[in-house]
Amino acid sequence: MLGSRAWNAATAIAAFAGFISFTSLAAMPVNAEEAEWHHASALNGTPKYGPDASHFDYVNPDAPKEGTVRLASRGGFDTFNFILTKGNPAPGIQNIYESLMEPSLDEEDISAAYGVLAEAVRFPDDYSWVEYRLNPKAKWHDGEPVTAEDVIWSFEKAIELNPQRKFYFQNVVEKEIVGDGVVRFTFDTVGNRELPKIMGQLDILPKHWWEGTNDKGEKRDISKGTLEPPLGSGQYRIKDFSPNRNVIYERVDDYWGKDLPIRVGTGNFDELRYVLFLDDAVQFEAFKGDQYDYHLERSSSQWAKRYDFPAIEDGRVVKEIFLDKSSGVMQGFFLNLRRDKFKNPDVRRALNYAYDFETTNEIVSANLLKRINSYFAGTDLASSGLPEGKELEILEEVRDQVPPEVFTEEFKNPVGGNPRNVRANLREAVKLFNKAGFEFKDRKMIDPATGEQLSIEFLYRDKASERTLLPYAKNLESIGIKPVLRLVDTSQFINRIRSRDFDATTLAIGQSLSPGNEQREYWGTEAADNPSSANYMGIKNPAIDHLIDKVIFAEDRDTLVAATRALDRVLLWNHYLVPQFYTGETRTARWNRFAHPENMPEFSTGFPSIWWYDQDLAEKTGAAR
Structure with missing residues (x-):
């Protein structure tokens, strides 16, 4: 919901x-x-x-x-x-x-x-x-x-x-x-x-x-x-x-x-x-210069490395972390299934093997991120282990329509982090491309349908995204894929996503703790051809439609959780995207002019709704300019 x-x-x-x-x-x-x-x-x-x-x-x-x-x-x-x-x-x-x-x-x-x-x-x-x-x-x-x-x-x-x-x-x-x-x-x-x-x-x-x-x-x-x-x-x-x-x-x-x-x-x-x-870098400099009061930090790299300015050191700016218990998320490289190049699940799975999250997390994000392994990451709705009990009963209804691994293997992302693991993962990626009919020839991954090198355009609107994109692009190049990094302004980005004019792009779908009818818009067949829907990837899968209905018509919480985990598992094993990362917490910084209740709500920072202006703190910090 x-x-x-x-x-x-x-x-x-x-x-x-x-x-x-x-x-x-x-x-x-x-x-x-x-x-x-x-x-x-x-x-x-x-x-x-x-x-x-x-x-x-x-x-x-x-x-x-x-x-x-x-x-x-x-x-x-x-x-x-x-x-x-x-x-x-x-x-x-x-x-x-x-x-x-x-x-x-x-x-x-x-x-x-x-x-x-x-x-x-x-x-x-x-x-x-x-x-x-x-x-x-x-x-x-x-x-x-x-x-x-x-x-x-x-x-x-x-x-x-x-x-x-x-x-x-x-x-x-x-x-x-x-x-x-x-x-x-x-x-x-x-x-x-x-x-x-x-x-x-x-x-x-x-x-x-x-x-x-x-x-x-x-x-x-x-x-x-x-x-x-x-x-x-x-x-x-x-x-x-x-x-x-x-x-x-x-x-x-x-x-x-x-x-x-x-x-x-x-x-x-x-x-x-x-x-x-219009730009994240300019915005953060404006915050440091006291041009606005409250900054929600989404970059782990920036959180780890760039909060060393004078206002932090003398206490005029306060950093505070709130645990995020209110929602789950799936963030990843969303693949446009409307493109022929992504229709084969082996191709999509191979792209996950080429993504070295662990090294990027260490070098860029100071190991502050967690790898996403669920479409409901960070919640008890996430699937784990092998299906059993009510979840297994629900999955049995679509056994003939889902990948067999749903019943036999726990979904796990490939693990990089060192040259040995990365080489092994890239070899596995090449095997999967070969299985899908591609040929690795003269250091190029040749698309059998066109006879040309496989090319993937990554659409993005924030230059900071290149911290994640560039290492990924380097790995793709090493197995013969031509990555094209396309930086566009916000309006172009929105229009291209709406018109489904993209190969791959980083997007995130937030999830509540009570999923329901919105799942049809995210993953349902009927939403796939609707340019205003959130089914950005264009998923059309009757098994997923069936599982969405099981979520929507769940009669109690136990059934809702079981149905959601079943849906999660089938989405994962279809490899519709390359999962990225999440934090599990909300990182904030603010000019120290505000106060919040001692008994903060469990599922939100409540800012600015339940906060207030504190005259005493403002006098010490200085009036806003």
């Missing part, structure tokens, strides 16, 4: 309004007239926070409301309309919007969600529909109420204008207003426990604003990009901006939900300022 605001930095805060506790789903009646309303919902068990909670455990309810935090973002922006697939939305734009429900940051069942614009939810025990009842206090920043019409209109526009959302919400066959402030979504299937949940992730937009006119009398059009600051309902609104340079959000003093227990201790900054950069 995708988390609320799945492709953005969700604040994951929710709202209560005095509803009854969530009870056993199995006991819920089917009839709408009998189904009970609940303040929250969860796929597995009972939500942690009941209707009487005063605030989430991980916030400081007395946090001061003041100050500014400056954040950095890569690339530019040319629109505030985030629902379109074209254009580059402004960073932080979803600070102004809210969804029907959102999760907390400290529950093992991360699928638990609490009402925001919707004060309550109900659905029958066959999950054939879901109803949301809007909070009557919810209003837009212009004072107009948030209505059921807004919800229906937002859904219609999302699936009309965004193929990704249309695919994600494809099971909805009817949407209707069934009461005062009550919206129902009816599904084309039963037994899908996740469908009522994912409808709560819908971002709600103001119909009356988008169908109105701007200050020039021109009619607005949500099907087009716009730089007119839009109307929202959230804790922040746009104060000022400069396209491709910065955007400033200000806290809404009369925000409708600021006194709700769920919002206490959040939204503590008067302003959120996003500063944009």
Whole structure:
């Protein structure tokens, strides 16, 4: 299951309004007239926070409301309309919007969600529909109420204008207003426990604003990009901006939900300022120069070698590591299966043998990285050993459609790290290429289909990627493959990925601890030909489709885990990509002007949502320039 605001930095805060506790789903009646309303919902068990909670455990309810935090973002922006697939939305734009429900940051069942614009939810025990009842206090920043019409209109526009959302919400066959402030979504299937949940992730937009006119009398059009600051309902609104340079959000003093227990201790900054950069190196120098406050470090090499500037030494900049327990990830060299050269799994497996992770990790990243060996790396959903128990039972259903190694071998990446291992791995790579019909002749790997040397273009947008690419390219050259390293700007990169115009590129797919319908978009056959989907590789495999359905329709947590591990195992043994690395932790650095609660949430840093400006620290560090 995708988390609320799945492709953005969700604040994951929710709202209560005095509803009854969530009870056993199995006991819920089917009839709408009998189904009970609940303040929250969860796929597995009972939500942690009941209707009487005063605030989430991980916030400081007395946090001061003041100050500014400056954040950095890569690339530019040319629109505030985030629902379109074209254009580059402004960073932080979803600070102004809210969804029907959102999760907390400290529950093992991360699928638990609490009402925001919707004060309550109900659905029958066959999950054939879901109803949301809007909070009557919810209003837009212009004072107009948030209505059921807004919800229906937002859904219609999302699936009309965004193929990704249309695919994600494809099971909805009817949407209707069934009461005062009550919206129902009816599904084309039963037994899908996740469908009522994912409808709560819908971002709600103001119909009356988008169908109105701007200050020039021109009619607005949500099907087009716009730089007119839009109307929202959230804790922040746009104060000022400069396209491709910065955007400033200000806290809404009369925000409708600021006194709700769920919002206490959040939204503590008067302003959120996003500063944009086109280059990682320039961005980091700007951080060192106090041009923004909070830096999320993704480069292990930089983390190990470049934090030696004066502000670190005198304590004005603080480094802090948070364990990452909230999600898994698959990052790797994604191979475009639409290219004939990658259709043979032996070719794809050979490319993994040519990748020497261990040496790169030691030389470039100070051994701070871990090799990815699962599509759910870093979670208990990752497969290991040989399949057994319920996982084996599930795999037996597709035995004739999956590689036999699924049942007989534990998946392990080749291990390099020294010249002997690397030579052995490269010899194995050549054997696999030969098995696939290629010929190693005159130090060139000849493609039998064309009679030409096999060439692979690696598409990337960040020059820092060359630290990993160059050693890999050298190994490929040693076995006769011609690597072409293609550095492009961000807009070109995005367009080429969307149009599937690439051989290989480094991408990452994040995974929640409750996978579900989004797996169809990542690996499902139906998504393979959809340019807006996340099935970048173009996987079309009926066995994988079957296993995705087993994940989606899992009746309990044990079955969900078993089905996910089965899916993971089959994805791995098809060698669709060359797995790279992950950290298992979040590395941050910040100018020491901010404080966070002592009891931090288990599954997020919570920055900047639950942090606040600390005047005492700021006086010692110096005011931001």
